Amino acid sequence: MPKRKDYFDTFCKLSKTFGTAATQSTLLNLIVESAVETMDGKAACLFLRDVGNEYFIPKSQIGLSETYLHASPRESAGIVNVLEKKGYIVFENAATDERLENHKAKKNEGIASILTVPVRVSNVTQGVLSLYTATRRKFDKSEIDFLCALADQGGIAVHTNNLINRLRNNAMFFLELASSINSSLDIQEILGSLTVNICDTLGMKGVTIGLLDEDTNSIQLVASHGLSDEFFEILGVINNETASRALKGETIIVSDTEADKRIEFKKEMKKEGIKSMIVTPILARDKVIGVMRLYSADYTGFPSDVLVMIEALAHQGGLAIQNASMYLKLKEEKINLEKDIWSHRAWF
Known part of the structure; x- marks a missing residue:
């Protein structure tokens, strides 16, 4: 030896x-x-x-x-x-x-x-x-x-x-994103910014945001980044177990999309290069208003600090959506009020 x-x-x-x-x-x-x-x-x-x-x-x-x-x-x-x-x-x-x-x-x-x-x-x-x-x-x-x-x-x-890099990057990202989405009242602009920044900062392959349509009780996709048009069309018909659980307020981790029985369209996900994913609820005042899906090209267990960051981003997005919705509602009410005032003036 x-x-x-x-x-x-x-x-x-x-x-x-x-x-x-x-x-x-x-x-x-x-x-x-x-x-x-x-x-x-x-x-x-x-x-x-x-x-x-x-x-x-x-x-x-x-x-x-x-x-x-x-x-x-x-x-x-x-x-x-x-x-x-x-x-x-x-x-x-x-x-x-x-x-x-x-x-x-x-x-x-x-x-x-x-x-x-x-x-x-x-x-x-x-x-x-x-x-x-x-x-x-x-x-x-x-x-x-x-x-x-x-x-x-x-x-x-x-x-x-x-861990050190994630904590440093996540803190800066959250600060910048919070400033960015709070500077706009355009919902489409807010959601587009959210999906792009999450992909770039967290190294995700793709991100989608779907909002709950209470009339049909279904998720309507409203924003996406990093995914092909073909795969985006498939997502429009997905309303599976992970989405249902997310709508109940639960964050779901899928560490292997090919092996997980809860996942639909496995072949399509493999073709898209998706190996793992996170599905998390979007909340506004403790009410679930939508679902955010994050797709990764890597097999990962997603560290706890990343999950906390993702859930915080979903909450931040929910708050921004609520603020924008309230603004639009107030704007509409203002227009209606002005119309009422002018109609009253017509009486004199």
Whole structure:
């Protein structure tokens, strides 16, 4: 077995850096460096899944050439399935293993064996950490456990960075949006601004807003952004369980639209590139007046702070709609009053 540094020393160094480092890249770089140094590897790379795609892309690496890294992207689906079952993957002979591609590239790079473990963010596998060796290796349990622990630290770094960025962006977004929608009394302008800004800031594929028609007790779509015209037409006939529950004041999370039995038009959603969604009520003075749907091109559990933000935005939209409606009503009443005054004057 190769000579290794003490695992405890490595984690002491990691712990100290995690308490002082300001950027995600600094932490991820330290993780891959620690993997190579402590486990006597040739190289290491931490990959994260590209949002909206089924590929892992390198986020931090040491010891690999640019030519090798760009030889081809790593598909995430198959790797994740194996990692979810076993917790790690060992490629003892990387140059011939049938589970791997680009054998020639690995041979030219001098890669003999590979150990791959999952990087989990909010309990979801969002990437992998791979250790590459220059000689054929069998990895014992302690080595596998150590690399898994390093990958967990990578997941914590990504999660913390995502949380900080979301909180900062959400606060600024909510302030700007509140100012924007309160500066207008045009309902269509308000809803259009709301859908566009939510997509851009929260990284959603699409957003729709439907208002309740009390005469027919159905949802009428009034605003949309990011979705094709073909899919928008399909949405016009959807009045399913998620919408019904949202009209009762409940926020519904669908983490996998293809597998969830509550979802209609699964094929159409897959074609549109929708993988998960949120359905939340739009309230005005504690009364549900509509439903907002947010569609994501990624599989996600939607963190609690994002859900709070979405519900707050729906409430803000409901308030803006109510204000605009009251303005229109007052405007109409003013016109009627003026007509009455002129009719009274005609009597004299």
